Amino acid sequence: MKRLYPSSYRRRPVSRTDRMDTGLRRYDGSLRMVLFACLAVSVALFSPVQAAGLEAFDFTGNVDETRFKSLISELRCLVCQNQSLADSDADLAHDLRREVYELMDQGKSDQEIIDFLVARYGDFVLYNPPLKPxxxxxxxxxxxxxxxxxxxxxxxxxxxxxxxxxxxxxxxxxxxxxxxxxxxxxxxxx
Amino acid sequence: MPAFFRYLLPLLVFLALAALLYKGLGIDPKRVPSPLIDKPAPAFNLPRLKQPQQSLSNADLKGKVTLFNVWATWCVACRQEHPLLMQLSKLGVPVYGLNYKDKRPAAEQWLQRFGNPYVANAFDAEGRVGIDWGVYGTPETFVIDKQGVIRHKYIGPLTRDAIEQEILPLVKKLREEKG
Structure with a gap:
């Protein structure tokens, strides 16, 4: 089965709508309706475009979805430095997710994949920094x-x-x- | 002693912390230090940009001090540093290029229009060699010594100051080393 990734578990948009919702409670219903309509239209307009930008990974083979997701959420995107590889939509993040996926597919362990990335990008890619001087x-x-x-x-x-x-x-x-x-x-x- | 602990020590701690944080302000987090410095250039073997049937590999970089410049036509800052690369190549510094995640026609057109400072370009359509080189943003410029070892990485568009103060003095120094 093919799954769209990572829209399925992106947390950011959810929290945004949460915030919006609490803010809107102060206003009357009609404004709320209008805004809701705008939101609905924008979601309808933009979500297919966004979905097309995200890669689809096949988790029926060697690669365990849970393991993949937990590993990429521990790795930091170098472009938008405060996001993990899992959260980032940067071009490099796409490439690195693909790289991690392929390494997992080749049967590499988490540590081997981390070593691969650290050898290229340094400890900066790790959200969990190693203990050294x-x-x-x-x-x-x-x-x-x-x-x-x-x-x-x-x-x-x-x-x-x-x-x-x-x-x-x-x-x-x-x-x-x-x-x-x-x-x-x-x-x-x- | 108690007076020292009560008044002077907190002041010293504060000053130390302030100095530390002030230094931190001056560090650009966008410039991630590369772990590849002083390591052999990562092996690659890619088709050339202009002659796709020919290949360019890291072996071609050996025997002379070279610059290895990662660029793309979609990269605005690459356009900005391009005239400086032209001048570097006129000075006799061999510049090799890694055309990163680009389209061949677009890249060829760019070189025709703005000039070609490169001895040769490797065409990295998927950006895999870029990953091996730890590229995370274009442009990036590596200084490679005669043995093919990476000695310096400049992140971002080259500037006049960077060329005058970092790149050329290093190239000169590396040229004097035994190859």
Whole structure:
């Protein structure tokens, strides 16, 4: 069975209509109807064009659809850098999806495919960056900050503990008694 | 010591962070560093643009310092850098081209109209060689040494400054290396 890809699971258009819907609730029904009509017309006009631009992959053979989709959503498109290969409609993204598909079809593992792309485009294609000296600050940085925070916390706590306990010496207690004067005796007698 | 921790340390941390972020602002995220630098040019063997029965391969690039320019007629920025490529070729720098995901008639017409700076062009209709070279946008220009090793990649349309400050000094340096 041939499936259109990736229109079937694109999330972006859905969230857009969601937002639109909540925004429109403030307005009266007639405007809503007009806008809905516009939307319906534009969808009818443009969706066939858009669908023609997306490639169809055949998932009846060697290539598992779930595996394919999860791999391309972990890979970054180099043209529209904040989209994954799965989301991007850039020309290069089409080519790279085709490449990933063909490599999977040849029985290559996910790691082999990732290595293939990294050898050409660098770590930049990965949304999940590998652990190596250049990325230490990325992976360990937050723990470093946490540790620094703990050090500051411990330091502050210790500072507070080291403050002398608030109590009067023997001599000072005598002075306090004098301060109270006769009242002290009165209190005792009471 | 407490005064240091209370006042000076936060200031130092702030300054370090500010310096880091300021440097980050100056980095163009569109220029993705290529992992192919200092690696042998990826092997290819493609029909030539003008003589489709003849082929052009990475072996043809060996033995001299060359520029390998990825271009297409649909690429607006390629038109922009084209006069500079013409001048580079007049200076005696051999420029090879990878005509990337293009149509043969359109590409031939382009070269007739604007001039042909290329020693030869490989015709990569499907962009597969482009992928092997890590091409993600045209134009891109690679500097290749006598051994056929990629030594530099310039992303985007060449500029006068780039040629004067990056490309030509590097070509000169590589020409002096033993081949």
């Amino acid at each position: 250049e990325t230490w600050i990325l992976w360990y940085g937050p723990f470093g900050l946490l540790a620094a925070g703990l050090v500051v916390l411990l330091y502050t706590v210790r500072q507070r503990r080291q403050q002398p306990e608030a109590r009067f010496s023997e001599q000072e207690q005598q002075r306090l008694k004098q301060l109270l004067g006769d009242d002290n005796h009165e209190d005792k007698s009471a």
